[in-house]
Amino acid sequence: MCGRFALYLQAGVFADIFGCPPPDGLTPCYNIVPDSDIVVVRAGEGTRVAERLRWGLLPPWADAPNDRGRQINARSETVFEKPSFKSAALRHRCLIPASGFFEWQKGGGPSRPYFIHRRDNEPVAMAGIWRQSRFGDLTVSTCAILTMDAYPSITGIHHRMPVMLEPEAWDAWLDPETRDPVQLQLALRPLPEAVIAAVEVSRAVNSPANDSAALLEPAASAAAPPEPAQGALF
Numbered sequence: 181m182c183g184r185f186a187l188y189l190q191a192g193v194f195a196d197i198f199g200c201p202p203p204d205g206l207t208p209c210y211n212i213v214p215d216s217d218i219v220v221v222r223a224g225e226g227t228r229v230a231e232r233l234r235w236g237l238l239p240p241w242a243d244a245p246n247d248r249g250r251q252i253n254a255r256s257e258t259v260f261e262k263p264s265f266k267s268a269a270l271r272h273r274c275l276i277p278a279s280g281f282f283e284w285q286k287g288g289g290p291s292r293p294y295f296i297h298r299r300d301n302e303p304v305a306m307a308g309i310w311r312q313s314r315f316g317d318l319t320v321s322t323c324a325i326l327t328m329d330a331y332p333s334i335t336g337i338h339h340r341m342p343v344m345l346e347p348e349a350w351d352a353w354l355d356p357e358t359r360d361p362v363q364l365q366l367a368l369r370p371l372p373e374a375v376i377a378a379v380e381v382s383r384a385v386n387s388p389a390n391d392s393a394a395l396l397e398p399a400a401s402a403a404a405p406p407e408p409a410q411g412a413l414f
Contacts, residue, residue, distance in 0.1 A: 194206065197303060211282075215234060235252055237265070265309060285338070307344075332373070
């Protein structure tokens, strides 16, 4: 899954990479949490458009903006089949820019957070879907991140991860004229595993109140792994 990520790009760099200017007020965010207004890139009139949408897709039958059925993730394998996601996946797709995402390794004590990112520190584009929902005079736009089985190198941390698209697949995923599930599944081409790295970071990221570049620094335990336990000598 993907329940926390970071985005720290200057406006000019964002425009060069994603082919459109970012929304006003783009600032570095190192601990983006669900229900935040996040930056997405979608198809516009012959161009790309970046805007802010609330992270947590409302289902088509939602009866309130805070409906408990909202979802931050959608499985890429079934997104074109499930009623919660199908209409958005066929008609309203987007890219969700990120500098990397966080995942927690659980078991054997306190969970250990990792920051997963490109080795060259370039941003990634996570595949997303979005929807507009109307409640009387109020219109709410929400989105979700698509996930896939984790790369073998990541499965020791978590079994799922966001679909981080190859740049060559961005246009095909965003194309509003494409509504064939088979073609769209083919457009979900993830980055090669070899370009992705994971580093253990401080548990300070556990708190949404913390938001600074210090969250990305390697944890002491990652920088200096403990020595293996020595067996009994006698």
